[in-house]
Amino acid sequence: GPLLEARSVDRAHGRTPALRAASLSVAAGEILAIMGPSGSGKSTLLHCLAGILTPDTGEVWFDGRRLDLLNDARRSELRRTAFGFVFQFGQLVPELTVADNVALPLLLGGTRRKQAYRRAGEALLRLKLDDLGERRTGELSGGQAQRVAIARALVTRPKVIFADEPTGALDSLSGEQVMELLVGLAREEGVTVIVVTHDARVAACADREVVVRDGKVTDPYASEAVR
Numbered sequence: 001g002p003l004l005e006a007r008s009v010d011r012a013h014g015r016t017p018a019l020r021a022a023s024l025s026v027a028a029g030e031i032l033a034i035m036g037p038s039g040s041g042k043s044t045l046l047h048c049l050a051g052i053l054t055p056d057t058g059e060v061w062f063d064g065r066r067l068d069l070l071n072d073a074r075r076s077e078l079r080r081t082a083f084g085f086v087f088q089f090g091q092l093v094p095e096l097t098v099a100d101n102v103a104l105p106l107l108l109g110g111t112r113r114k115q116a117y118r119r120a121g122e123a124l125l126r127l128k129l130d131d132l133g134e135r136r137t138g139e140l141s142g143g144q145a146q147r148v149a150i151a152r153a154l155v156t157r158p159k160v161i162f163a164d165e166p167t168g169a170l171d172s173l174s175g176e177q178v179m180e181l182l183v184g185l186a187r188e189e190g191v192t193v194i195v196v197t198h199d200a201r202v203a204a205c206a207d208r209e210v211v212v213r214d215g216k217v218t219d220p221y222a223s224e225a226v227r
């Protein structure tokens with residue numbers, strides 16, 4: 001069955017409806033692009049799938065479990081251990097070194113310093129960034145910073161990486177490198193990648209794309225919530 005699913009999810013922000021009966025199914029190891037106009041509900045959908053937002057109605061399933069029914073503590077633990085996040089920008093701590101930033105999710109999760117930095121080093125090596133470990137992230141180019149953000153998303157060995165406009169602030173070459181990295185993770189390590197993007201070239205790297213319009217998703221693989 002699918003690794004991750006939204007089933008008939010409604011979600012409003014205050015009085016603004018953002019998702020209306022949105023259903024989506026994501027297979028393990030799949031690279032899925034979520035496209036659609038600005039304000040259509042893409043980020044809200046991503047946040048519901050990732051357990052950052054809870055649906056007003058409907059269901060979110062992860063790995064055979066109802067994610068939306070977990071309490072806050074269990075949900076944030078799941079986010080920390082099973083999910084990785086890459087956003088458009090502003091996600092690294094500029095005063096810290098690259099290695100500090102990458103080790104941070106492990107340190108926050110209670111991993112011992114030595115092990116956290118060893119695994120940060122492995123993630124940086126995996127992304128060919130090992131020569132940048134001691135640099136302050138404030139000194140990096142946009143493309144380098146985004147690759148470091150991917151290393152940080154990866155360091156906990158997540159099942160799913162959620163990326164919201166990961167190439168939105170990059171020139172096209174850096175954007176291609178970022179997508180190559182995400183595709184490589186999916187192909188070589190079976191990581192599931194869900195990427196929100198406006199960029200057709202980014203979507204072209206995905207296995208499949210769905211379009212969100214007015215809070216609705218058209219996904220032929222989706223199932224409905226049982227009401």
Ligand code: ADP
Pocket residue numbers: 013014016017018036037038039040041042043044045
């Ligand atoms: P997209 O990612 O496709 O641009 P969003 O999911 O960010 O769409 O937003 C969907 C709708 O919900 C938009 O009308 C947006 O303005 C609104 N919205 C999103 N987040 C909030 C929020 N925190 N508070 C109020 N309105 C929001």
Ligand code: ADP
Pocket residue numbers: 038039042043044165
């Ligand atoms: P995008 O269009 O790429 O989703 P946005 O600028 O619409 O980017 O949204 C970025 C973040 O701001 C999202 O996390 C969204 O939930 C939040 N957001 C969007 N619209 C509003 C709003 N009207 N009020 C508060 N937060 C919002």
